[in-house]
Amino acid sequence: MVGSTLAINERWFADVAVVKTFLKTKAKFSTGQTQDIKLDPLAVSVSIGYNFTL
Numbered sequence: 561m562v563g564s565t566l567a568i569n570e571r572w573f574a575d576v577a578v579v580k581t582f583l584k585t586k587a588k589f590s591t592g593q594t595q596d597i598k599l600d601p602l603a604v605s606v607s608i609g610y611n612f613t614l
Contacts, residue, residue, distance in 0.1 A: 572611075585599075
């Protein structure tokens with residue numbers, strides 16, 4: 561995971577995050593067959609926020 565938050569001024573901020581996940585599992589089917597499965601999703605988040613309290 562990599563991310564950063566940038567203060568634009570006293571109340572506003574911007575946030576960016578990138579998350580890469582590696583998953584490996586084995587699927588078992590009702591027919592008796594199995595299959596190895598690899599998942600590697602990438603999630604990207606960009607947001608702008610406002611701080612109500614100081």
